[in-house]
Amino acid sequence: MAVLLNPASVAVTETMLRDIPEAARALGLQVQFLNASTSPEIEAAFATIARERVDALFLAPDSYFTSRRGQISTLAAYNRLPTSGQNREMVEAGLLMSYGTSVPDFFRQVGIYTGSILKGAKTADLPVLQTTKFEFVINLQTARALGIEVPNSIQLLADELIE
Numbered sequence: 001m002a003v004l005l006n007p008a009s010v011a012v013t014e015t016m017l018r019d020i021p022e023a024a025r026a027l028g029l030q031v032q033f034l035n036a037s038t039s040p041e042i043e044a045a046f047a048t049i050a051r052e053r054v055d056a057l058f059l060a061p062d063s064y065f066t067s068r069r070g071q072i073s074t075l076a077a078y079n080r081l082p083t084s085g086q087n088r089e090m091v092e093a094g095l096l097m098s099y100g101t102s103v104p105d106f107f108r109q110v111g112i113y114t115g116s117i118l119k120g121a122k123t124a125d126l127p128v129l130q131t132t133k134f135e136f137v138i139n140l141q142t143a144r145a146l147g148i149e150v151p152n153s154i155q156l157l158a159d160e161l162i163e
Contacts, residue, residue, distance in 0.1 A: 001031055002054045004045055006062040008037045016060045042068060046075040054081065061086040061100060069093040082146055088137040091162055096146065097138045105133040135159045 003020055005013045017033065024031040032052065034045040049057060057076065059065045065072060066089060073094030076083040085091065086100035109129050116126060139162045143150050155161055 001029055001056045001058060002045075002049050002052075003031060003033050003058045003060060004042075004065070005033055005035050005060045006037045006064050007035045008064070009060070009062050012060050012062060020058075037064065039068065039071060042071055042075070046079060046081075049081065050079050057081050057083040059083065059085045059090070059095075066090060069095070077142070077145065080146055082148065088135055088160065088162075091137040091139045091142075094142055095139065096142045096148070097136070099136045100134060101131045102133040102135045106131050137162065 001024070003016060005016055007013055020031055020033075032054065034048060036042045036045045059072065065085065066087060069085070069090045070093055072083070072085075073090070075081075076096075077094055082097075083095045085095045085098045087098050087103060091098045109131065113126060113129070117123060136158045137160045138150055138155065138158045140150060140155075141163055
């Protein structure tokens with residue numbers, strides 16, 4: 001499998017480079033890291049993926065990749081490459097699946113913080129919050145196009161199935 005990283009996102013890249021090799025070893029997977037922080041670099045990464053005959057692609061969480069979801073989903077479809085991203089918008093664009101933070105839940109938490117501050121709470125007194133709601137989204141149309149049958153047991157785990 002390949003992992004696409006945006007080297008401009010240093011913290012995410014460092015975390016992925018540290019954690020993914022261990023997880024891949026535990027699953028018996030070989031992993032290849034590719035960097036892209038521009039549209040031409042995304043094209044080059046997919047050329048490498050095609051040349052190396054990679055079986056699947058994981059996109060590191062990064063807003064740049066979300067902004068380029070159309071390009072990425074087009075290249076993934078062209079290369080018949082199962083691809084996993086960080087949010088439902090990427091699955092709506094045509095990627096196979098995503099697992100990540102629920103954006104509506106994240107904004108709800110931001111609203112609660114903002115409301116507390118507007119009511120006079122001191123920011124130093126507010127607790128640090130971490131998102132607790134994550135979404136698993138599968139694009140069944142993409143799965144069919146890739147010749148992947150998503151078992152019913154996996155479909156039942158999904159928060160949303162996109163047809």
